[in-house]
Amino acid sequence: MKNDEQINIKQASQVVILKLGEEAYLNILKMSSYKKNAFTYATIVAVGGFIFGLDAALISGTVNFITEEFSLNPLQLGFVVGAPSIGVLLALFFAGSACNYLGRKKTLQIIAALYLVSAVSSALAPSYWALVAARFLGGLAFSSISVASMYIGEIAPPKWRGKLVSMTQINIVLGLSAAYFINYLIIQFTNSDAAWVDDLGLRENTWRWMLGSEILPALIWLTLLYFIPRSPSWLMFNGKSEEAKNTLRKIIPEDEVILNIQEMQKSMDIGEQDHSIVSQLKQIFSKPMRVTFIIATTIAIAQQSTGINAILFYAPTVFEQIGGGSDAAFMQSIWIGLTSVVFTILGLLLVDKLGRRPLIIWGMVWIILSLGLCFYGFNSARYTINNNAIVELNEINNPERLNAIVGVEYDSDISFKKALEETLGEVDARNHESVLIQKAAKINAILILIGILSFIAAFHFSVGPVMWVLFSEIFPISIRGIAIPFFTLLTSIVSSMVQVFFPKQLATFGISNTLLFYAITVAVGLVILYKYLIETKGLTIEEIQLKLQNK
Incomplete structure (x- = not known):
């Protein structure tokens, strides 16, 4: 009887499958391909985050080597480390125009090429100023984060947008982690007696090998970018509605394409029809955008006022302040990378469940407490x-x-x-x-190590990735091409100041007072965001605009 029942169930299943028909079966396969395409395109673009993280953190391992080779004072050291953050300030003036006129895809390809040229030039730099110039050139590519967030936000369905945009942040921390591991590995090689170490000049050119390790990933990203489609929002912005529909058919079901086209048109109709840069900047500062402006400005400043790039870009230097020595500092830097990866993934899994507002508000509280713990540990040393x-x-x-x-x-x-x-x-x-x-x-090294790793975890769980999610959501299509680079410019200015002046702050105020300053500035941002920040989870970009205007 049991075998007969199994045969009957199997026959019934076959009948059901046949009744579905070939067309229905193909539709099921096609539906799965929408999600696959969206994730594939987002992943390729998010690789730019990996290159950014790699570029940002590799320099941390070279600090002592270039300081000794070029006899740098604290301000000169800060300038070479912070040169990319200065370069991005220039790039962001043109990123918005490039995104609007060349398109998101072509802009990303130019950015990838800049990363590649910068990596080669940095590794071969014959002098201090040549190294500064090469890193400044790489800074022109740091706009990859804002452009990637813009592109992913425009191809991602609303229910996946938080996860897909956050992929950029995951790739950033993977790049950071890879950089710390590469630096540690190179240091271990230079301490070995292997003949190939001398043959490759690893001992004499340690910092050059560190910076040169970026070349291959940058080349791979540049190649992959040729396989992504042009942004449907940009195509609509430029009157290419048919091509926009074709792109949308790759990432959403056919019956949703027309609705998405209509919503994009409505978003473009919000505000002025004049798409000039001046007109879009005026709209950013207009009264209907006041709450959006307050939220974007506050989080742009607060994110970098945490001092995250002081810790990430000078990780071995910071850990040396604990008293563990240079080798231990390189090893401890790897823990920063691993912590960043774990908590960024955790944040990614929860950003669409808990929402943007809780992650940012409670994440900033966590950051303040962590910096306070570090302040106490260093202050009592x-x-x-x-x-x-x-x-x-x-x-x-x-x-x-x-x-x-x-x-x-x-x-x-x-x-x-x-x-x-x-x-x-x-x-x-x-x-x-x-x-x-x-x-x-x-010094209580364990207490400070816990404080630093707690700070890293809090940042990458909250304001690190969620700021970019918000940037991809809170601006209407009509001004997004200018608005996202504009507020990225603001956060980059703060980042530049943190990176350039951190060595000088260490030499002048000490590590404890520097961390206390970061905690106070984050607290100010927390108060403002607590009042104005709205929840955007699960809403379309058009619904978010209405919610912001009503507030």
């Missing part, structure tokens, strides 16, 4: 050089010069560094700062 430490200092010529400060307790990193400069001179103090802090520091 004490620094003392003893006679045993001086005996062990083989790296320094004439270590007896330190006898003048033996047994003296310093209550901050800044006072200890000043004492080192007075006894060793500026150059020797800077070159041997890591090992001297390692010998002298009495």
Whole structure:
């Protein structure tokens, strides 16, 4: 009986499948292809985030090497590290126009080419200023984040938009993690006795190999971008409605294409019909856009005021302040990358479930508490050089010069560094700062490490990825090509200031007061966003516009 029942069930199933018909079966296959296409296009574009993360974090491993090779002071070091963030300021003035006139796809291809040229030029840079120029050129490509968010937001169905836009942030942290691992791996190779290390010049050109590791990924991304379609929103913006429909048919069901075209047309009709840059900028500052402007401005400033790029771009330098030494600092930097990946993925999984507002508000509270923990740990640290430490200092010529400060307790990193400069001179103090802090520091390293990793987790769980999700949602199509680059320019200005002045802040205010400053600025942003930030989860771009205007 049991076998007869199984045969009957199987026959019944076959009948049901036959009744579905060939057309229905093909429709099922086609429906699965919509999601596949959307994810494929988004993934390719989001690879730009990986290149960005790689470019951003590789420099962290080169800081000590280029400082010594080019005899850099803190401001010069900040300038070479922050050169890309200055370059992006220039790029963002043209990114909006390029997106509108050339299209999102062509703009992304130009950006990928810039990454490639910058990576080659940085690895071969013969001088300090050549390195600055090469990194500045790479900064022109940093607009990839805003352009990628724009493109993905325009091809993603509303229910997937949060996840797909956040893929850029996932790729950023994967790039960061890869960069820290590459730097650590190269350091380990340089410490080995393998003959091939000398054959490749790895020991003499450590920082060049670090920066050159970006070349292959940049080339791969440039190639992949030839396989994505042009944005349907851009096609509609430029009067190419038939091509827009053809693109939409690849990413949504046929019966939704006309509705999407109509919604895009309505979004374009909001505000003025004049699509000039001046007209779009006027609309950004207009009264109907007031709440949108407040939200975008606040989160653009607050995201970078967290000091995230100070930690990411100077990770080994920050960890050296804990007193673990240079090798330990490179290893601990890998933990930053791993933490970033885990919590970005977690944020991605929850952004469409919990919503944008809870993630940002509670994430910023978490960031403030984490920075406060780091402030407490560094502020309570004490620094003392003893006679045993001086005996062990083989790296320094004439270590007896330190006898003048033996047994003296310093209550901050800044006072200890000043004492080192007075006894060793500026150059020797800077070159041997890591090992001297390692010998002298009495610090709760575990507490600070937990605070830093907690901060990294909070950022990548909240304002890191969610800001780009908001940017892809809160602007109407009629001004998005200018609005997203405009507010990305604002966040890039803050990022540039953080990166360029962080070494100077360390030398002037110390690590604890610098982190406290970041926490205070984030708290100000939290108050403003708590009042004005709306929830955009699950809404179409047109519904979001109405909600913002009603608020």
